Amino acid sequence: MIANAKKIADGVYWVGALDWDTREFHGYTLHGSTYNCYLVFGDDKTALIDNVYPGFFPELWARIEDAFAQEGKDEIKIDVMIQNHIEMDHSGSLPDIVEKFPDIEIYCTQIAIPGLKNHWPSLVNKEMNPIKTGDTLDLGGKSFTFINAPMLHWPDSNFTLYNEEGILFSNDAFGQHICSGERYDYELDPKAVENVAKKYFANLITLSSPLVVSKVKEMADAGYLDKVKMIAPCHGVIWTKPQTIIDLYAKWATADCEDKITVIYDTMHHSTQKLAHEIAEGIISEGVKVKMCFLKEDDESDVVTEVLDSKAIALGVPTMMNNPYPNVGKIIYYFNCLSFANAGKKKKAAVFSSKGWGGGAINRLTSDLENAGFDVLEDDALDVHYVPDEKALEQAYELGKKLAKAIKED
Structure with missing residues (x-):
């Protein structure tokens, strides 16, 4: 398969999959979606953040190959796997990645470890590194800070902040089920993006509304939000103006409604x-x-x-x-x-x-x-x-x- 990676920052590439044909996800209707994952090249190590649904590994691999080619690297070697969430649309190709790179270091929340091993029996003996809020990881010139985000929208969920570029890899939070060739919010109609983001919030995040409010406050108090210049979720487009979706989440999470019945x-x-x-x-x-x-x-x-x-x-x-x-x-x-x-x-x-x-x-x-x-x-x-x-x-x-x-x- 031939598929191209999209460079979103220096040494950072979108390498996800486009699911044009799905019409139902998590029990609600949609018109396609994306399984976003990201490859980050450091001076010493290369990290893959999340992966794709089972059956989409060939597309992921083709984009990984292209990203390495764009970086001028002959050898494909991924040293680190950051698994922000265990659901299959985020972890479905983890066994394929481990098969290609048996020594890869896997980082995930503590609660995600048994979940991943339950999902993928081939990984039952694979060592995994638990991460908690405030933990950091250095790839050499590029560093991550981990922010646990339980119930946004599963107990195992995690955010990964790329410190140097201010990119928040937010997994399911701030996502939208959109399938398109465009990768950024400004490339699509703003109202259309808001509408699909609202549907996504209504169907996936509503239950966790109080946690949305507390997590945003926690991140602001810790100084993390001051660093965020881009939000790269696991579904839909990348937010180049992150305050747009942060404000919308605050509105929806606090039931700030118009006069509407x-x-x-x-x-x-x-x-x-x-x-x-x-x-x-x-x-x-x-x-x-x-x-x-x-x-x-x-x-x-x-x-x-x-x-x-x-x-x-x-x-x-x-x-x-x-x-x-x-x-x-x-x-x-x-x-x-x-x-x-x-x-x-x-x-x-x-x-x-x-x-x-x-x-x-x-x-x-x-x-x-x-x-x-x-x-x-x-x-x-x-x-x-x-x-x-x-x-x-x-x-x-x-x-x-x-x-x-x-x-x-x-």
Whole structure:
């Protein structure tokens, strides 16, 4: 295979892989991704920071060969492997690297060691060097400082700061699932990059929002952030203006939301759909932005992305056999996984349903949302028999208005 490395600084190369074809990752939809890894040439040693998903090693190796050629080196020799994270999209080619370089020194967090050996049995007897925050590594003229970053987004996660050039190799933090030939943020539309970064945060980082805030403060207090001139994550483009994504993470992690409500709904015979549309009209009448998410068509990963920067949601589905329409179960489980309450104060919520018998969906939806960390307006739930008449539609409109007023007054 022929593939080229991209020089991003003196003696530093992007040597990752482009996954043009993946459409699902970590349970959410996307349109391709990158597995970024980086080769750093020191005077004495050469280090590879992270690697690629199983099956992509030929592409990684082709770029490594090109990087060595660009450096004018005839012999390919990698002395150090820095494994910032154990998931397979970051460690999938570690056995191939060790096979080519049996004496390579592997550096990772203490908790990553058993994880890597569990993932890759061929490495069970391979010595690995545990790293903790503040530890350093000198390649000769180039040095790294390690910053453990547990739960950003796994317990084993680590950041590696290249001191001389101020490049923060941040692994999964600050990433985006973008697949393109461009390597830098300024080469793509800024709003498009922000949108995919938001989706990435919503689906992967929301649960760890308090840790985002504390880690950024910790790095600032230690003087690390003052050194950072570039953030090179393991997915997507490299941030040449790192404060852009740092500020966005601070906003999302603290639930600094605009006046926006996401209406999430499904329907069997259009009754709940009619209620949802009228609720939206009530929200709009108060000058509040509304986003509609139709569960029959919209993917859950897109729904939670809208919820991330919303102050409230309205959730409605039909009642089926005295319970919520089963299709709502996936988004409820997703809310439980992400725990939006961790991103600051609780988001408000209203629930609505259409029923044919005695009902039951409203109580279950209310309980489920409260358990997921939402502040539900219980006294304002809307439960309609069969097809909503004009009175029911008026109630839906007023529910939208009330929810909109509640977020403006909060």
